[in-house]
Amino acid sequence: MFANKLLSKKKLVASIVAVTLMLSATPAFASKLTGTLNISGSTTVQPLTEQLKAGFVKKNKGVKVNVTAPGSSAGIKEVQAGKVPMAGSSRELKPAEVKDGLVATKIANEALVVVVHKSNKIKGLTQAQVRDIYLGKITNWKELGGANAPIMAQGRDTASGTFAYFNEHFLGTEKPAPTVKEFAHNGLVRQAVTKNKNAIGYIGASYLNPSVKGLAIDGKAPTKKNFAAKNYPVIRPLFFVTKGAPTGLSKAFIDFSISAAGKKIAKKDFMP
Structure with missing residues (x-):
């Protein structure tokens, strides 16, 4: 009888230890939260x-x-x-x-990726060239080794953090040319470039897909491998x-x- 009681106590202690370990291993964010987060x-x-x-x-x-x-x-x-x-x-x-x-x-x-139409022969640009395009100093693709066609620059609107970052990184204190068409969403910029073979735009890397061509910047291609290695100039x-x-x-x-x-x-x- 004493042996049975001792065995029961050992089982109880083991159970308490197991529960304690299980609770201590539970992440803080797994707690029972309730409500709505906007x-x-x-x-x-x-x-x-x-x-x-x-x-x-x-x-x-x-x-x-x-x-x-x-x-x-x-x-x-x-x-x-x-x-x-x-x-x-x-x-x-x-x-x-x-x-x-x-x-x-x-x-x-x-990463921020500069994109063009899939049919565009241009494979890459320097940061200085991107700057001059958006300042309206380079206006024809032939100036960059492409077709004799006007460059149709697309960008984000002023409510966008991407707009702010792009301007700060590429344009500094200068403002984009008034001919740059503005859009409220990365997806809309991508769509505009998809529909216009002379267009150029910029989007977040998560929006890059085969419908557009991502350009190398300063010789660095917009690939996941380069992004992960921070081997890309616009992150x-x-x-x-x-x-x-x-x-x-x-x-x-x-x-x-x-x-x-x-x-x-x-x-x-x-x-x-």
């Missing part, structure tokens, strides 16, 4: 946000996540106004936005922006995004 912002960050959302809600079935993409600047303004708790951004915060209490948490990196950070330090569901989502599980998701189309 995320606005960048069209560039949107594909990554959707991928992260799938992983996050799988671990937190009580949470609903809504994702919209009016553009980086538009999303940041929504955070400032208290309309949404967080937004994706493909540009860094401006000094005035930081002063207003906004906080940007880096979640990944992405930018991506952020989630919150009003103050992230809290609640925003913090849980951002914590998941920068965790090992989140970085594994980002590796598919982005760079952690």
